[in-house]
Amino acid sequence: MKLKIKNLNFSTGVPVCILNQKSADLLGVKINGRILLKKGDISLFSITDISNDFVNEKEIGLSYEVSQRLNLKDNAEIDVLLSSPPKSLVFIKKKMNGEKLSQKEINLIIKETVNNSLSESEISLFISSMYQKGMDIKETIFLINAILKSGKSIKLNNKGIVVDKHCIGGIPGNRTTPIVVSICASAGLIFPKSSSRAITTSAGTADVVESVAKVDFSVSEIKKIIQKTNACLIWGGSLELIPADEKIISIEKTLNIDPESQLLASIMAKKLALGAKYILIDIPYGENAKFNKKRALELKNKFEILGRHYKKIMRVVLTSGDQPIGNGIGPVLEMIDIIKVLSQSQDRPLDLEKKCIYLSGEILEMTHKSKKGKGQELAKELLTSGKAFEKFKEIIKAQKGDLNRLKFAKYKKDILAERTGKIKFLDNKKINSLGRIAGAPFDKSAGLFLYKHLGDDVKKGEKLITLYSESKSRIKASINFLKEQKPILY
Template sequence: MRHIPPLTAHLMGVDTHEEPIIFMRSDCAICRAEGFSANTRLQVQAKEHSLIATLNIVSNELLAEGTIGFSDSAWEFLQLREEQPVHVRHAPLVRSLSALRKKIYGHELNPLEIKTIVHDISRRLYSDIEIASFLTASAAGHLSSVEVTALTRAMVSSGNQLHWSGAERVFDKHCIGGLPGNRTTPIVISIASAAGLMIPKTSSRAITSPAGTADTMEELTEVDLSLEQLQDVVEQTGACLAAGGEVGLSPVDDLLIRIERALDLDSPGQLVASVLSKKVAAGSNHILIDMPVGPTAKLRSVEEANELAGLFRQVAKAMGLQLRCVITDGTQAIGYGIGPNQEARDVLSVLRNSPEAPPDLAERSLFLAANMLSMASGETLDAALPKAREILLSGQAWQQFQRICSAQGGLKTLQEAPHHCRLRAQRTGKLLGMDNRRLAQLAKLAGAPSSPLAGLRLHIKVGNSVIPGQPLATLYADTPGELAYARDYYHQNRDLFDIGPQP
């Protein structure tokens, strides 16, 4: 292969998220000699680091002659410095793409094929389009339990793995989502770890919701911990409430989630592999899965929940995990807050046993914590529930939460959103139901979770009576434009609050 002379690196200051992009001048002699054109996939070599990136052609004014520009993610991955020599050439054949095409045509993949796909994604050999193709084909083709198990193993192997010496049983908890305000995790972890369970909890940021646990916890403490910091926190307190991105546990999952978020896609097979790979990588072997079911939740029926629970159990058994799935009520939003800041307020009010704490969030958290305690002790749920309640009501859970936050960098003071407005009822009646999906969309249009202060605070629950002009919720936003945008959506979707006649 003919030697290609090096260009010198330049950071363009362009955030393309995780998609590696390089930039070359339209008059670049190397482009002409090698036949490079816009959207060509190129291999970039910088010392011992190598990356496949997509080429963008820019006007000559944007780059000095003899330089090659890099997006932020490509620059970071290659660990470049300004004016460092860089070699480029046509990308080599990515052999796992043949397995991808096999899946696109609806065929089942064997473990080796899945392993090579995950390996190539982790090495940044796949473009966003190719990752999207894999996710879409997997969702449309319904991954088998064998494929999901292989995907889970491959994703675990793609990154760091934690091992907790002397701890035979390590616990974790996950909710599959689809229910706004269901921020039970910080409360459950505080109760269960106060009871002596080890729980190295790492959470993803929101995929399709207005807040994930990591988004909410970031309002309360530092969550972007290094691997060493996470281990220190768990050693100090027996638990943590961290974001998973910085720790490098199942990093391929983070690459997939980025594309799933753009596609608004969360298929069962990918969901199971995503959840269990993070738990296994964190060293957990006893896992509780919360599965809310409701007409506008992610799971619409008990039958659908049982099918997903069956897949979870099959993969967990193959991975040597103890797993319990619990089906919970997903008919309406939990708590009063929707969005990172508002959900953080609910978490604090429950942990502090405040009079204004939402009863449904407290009771749901106690039920889940009791399930975790039951898994640990082998006792019945009826026996474990009073123990969980005592830990919460006595203040032990609040003390433990403060210890965790202190170890992670300190408990923050919650800020107030600069703009808000009330959403009011137009007629007399009774709240018969609320549309979880459109409530989540309303909060996202206000700016959540990108703007953590944005979101909603509900003022009524299903079964409450309303009169004209009564506030149904308060809408929060960072800017007047976002507030107006979300308010207009509400005015076009007032029926997301189903108000019917009084019986």
């Protein structure tokens, strides 16, 4: 069936096409059914909705997500076909039953994830089956290969040393990446950094950088940024780079789960797509972190196996995850912490600075930019001299950004200590939840500022937290959460 395109100016989150009831009946498609759109070499699967208000029987309405991918003008004709059920469903059911999948089977699941053959609920089944049944290291390698195959890899012309790092999430704040990238790039290392948006926390690195700069670029644009600055701080969900990964991550957010095999595959695929030879992995551990020490060591071993398989020089470090790192929690507030550390402001968060110097030192040593045992010394010198801050500003400018773009929240509320005492416990999960209730990461300016850390003395009437939000109702909900859940014990 040929229909005329009508680009609709609204987003649905996923590719959706709207058909008139008569067109839908002729095609034999129902609401939430699948159709295939074809125009020359371009083809795209889409979910359907039905409405006689938006389109007539000769038209097909395209959501923003479909319009963006097809890039066709209104009234252009397109072939619309009824789509058969995805072939990979049988392999998803196989994994649900606890069976192992082959490279070919995982390739098809990922291919049909990217081309939109699989619905969100079907992708959710795959994610849930990975979470419940797990994947062995061989299947994880197959998953990495499939994710890489679904997108594009960047081959840099630079003859320099290409490095990358990743911190397993879950710790509020802990925004080390922009600082580490700036320190290492100022030392002459090539540091193409691709990051995710938040899954379970109040911000991911991409959310934080996006508060002052663009993070979504084409492969050719990324290359130009790296050639200019030695580095980039981009979002890993670029349609060209590794689209499968970000699509899976977006559904993980809804499910609020992060299967280990997908975590490993997501991290490794990003590193491999950007051509890193040296990789540092930071795994925060502790009873209050995503992983206890036993699980962290198991994960460390798996990363090292993957590093050897892909012939990468990899170092995995275990760091304390017992409390938030830094003061700001939420995109804008974490960016303020970053700027304070890089500019060596007197009120900078020293715990964040210390960790960044440690991680940067590890990278500088493993790449032989410094002698063994002297990496932290060089990292500190690059930071205190202002070279790292200048490099950061270069990167932000190259990414069409401006540090003056920081926008503060409309509403704020100070939370005061009700009594005198000492900070005994800071619940990472509850503090992350508090930031999300305030509106982070979707409202870039939302979140909280944390004044105290473990062991700090508290006086009655002192500020413990300042809440920031774009809505009064979210401030109220955050206060209620604080009263009920008590994320800070003193």
